[in-house]
Amino acid sequence: MSRFRSWLWQLVGGDAPYERTLLAEVLSILGEHAFETHKRTAEATRQAFSELSDQAHAGELDGIIPFVRQQRRDEQQFVEGHLNDLRDLAWNLLSALSKVAQGEAQDDAALRQQVQRLTQQTQRPDALNIQALRQTLQSLTSLIEQREQRHRQTLNQLQGQIHHLMRELAQARRESTTDPLTGLYNRRAFEETLRHTVGLNRLFGYPATMLLLDIDHFKQINDTYGHTVGDAALKWIAEQIVRVCKRKSDFAARYGGEEFVIILRETSLRDAQKIAQQLAEQVRKSPLSLPDSEPLRLTVSIGVSELQPHESEDEWLRRTDALLYQAKQAGRDRVAA
Template structure:
């Protein structure tokens, strides 16, 4: 139950009532209470959170629906106004045509008035098109900003700021596809914080969160190339995909990362800093290897590192 509540908090999203961080912290508190047998608040809270999330999604869908209706309304309005103006233009052109067919009845004043009327209709149409276009551009830009923000949130781990598992799976398949086209080397590094459960149980979830952020910061410092892709895979596991990187170079990077974490204890308020270590599995993508097979092979190397004493790199 406690693990399930923690997972619900990790993948919750912002609602009108709480931010993602607030929701996550609330689920963590419920998880801690569940471990001590306090279960009375769990069902009402989860029900309320699900209702809030449903309202949040429906609200955003309504915003999108309103934008579509505004767009359709603007198009319909333009079509109607242009239809009316086309009728007026046809009438003015017919007048002009009749005058040119009877040169003896050609009146300069009438001709000037007809041409001015045609010019005025065309100018009004152009001005209205500009105004409508500006309004639609404003609405579309607002929607695009919201969609971009939603996209970032859907692919980012809220605690560490790294990419999440969903983004990693996309990157994994893209990397395999590109490798088959360009045949450049690509390596994967899968790492796990050693004795994380003991750390969590001993010092609490807040310290556990700080430990996750601590490791994430070191990953970002070491794997700092633009082509390096770092994600929190889940729990205390992290994964890095390094394109155009050989296994030999990836091993050096993995040892450097492990050493930095080993030499950088986690600061704890009112206590001694906590020494941390990680176990790392490293592998290079093989020719024609499928994405899932590559990940499973790397995971097996991580398991080997854990089983042979932890605090080591296995490649």
């Protein structure tokens, strides 16, 4: 943060258009990856960073440091709070298990005492007291029933706590692998899926293809209409991807900025090209509706490649990226495979 602050003061003190543009891009990226805190929603944070990015473009830098510093504190407090919640749940589970163990020990001692008393009574038939024997048996029965009832109550409590803990962990897992703006998977989830896909291909020879997609002239959209429309365009493209790539095995993620990546398992290059053409056509024919202006027509460039034998994850991704670059160099709004 201290380096960021000193760099920002240098921007304020001089004419540095390139650095201000870079700062605006950094703030925009921070907004893209914002998440909900105890003070504001993820959407509100994205909007705040978008406004700061616009201010940075205009050279208005005064409010940036306080906001970024406070946002960092809020995010740390939010994460620490969730970790504390998980610790509390784990502690409650341990406490419940400890109480069960203590209760078991007390019950075992009481049961042993009653069994010893019953044994002593039955070993002396001449001095057997039916009334005392009945009371001992009733005490044993009562102890066993109480124990079973306590076990059921404890089990219900533990089940509730475990289900709550599992929901918290599942939510944390979803948030860690989901892009908050588009609802698609994020880059982290993509890298994990990429490793699994390549591994399956090496083990069983399953075919797989990758589509790398880029929104054409996205920077111009942001500059012309603002980051709010830019965000709407990203979400709209994500919706088109989900409409076209709708098999359960299809994986779609936001790779970064205006780039999206799709992995189609057990799909040949020919079939993947058809899907890519269908997706490009879907985007081309369906303009994005804007509240106060004409509908915005978007196009995408797509690189498509099939995983080759013995190809690594990085090699496959670089080859697909080269095909995307080829599509953009050829005039955009097209598929290169």
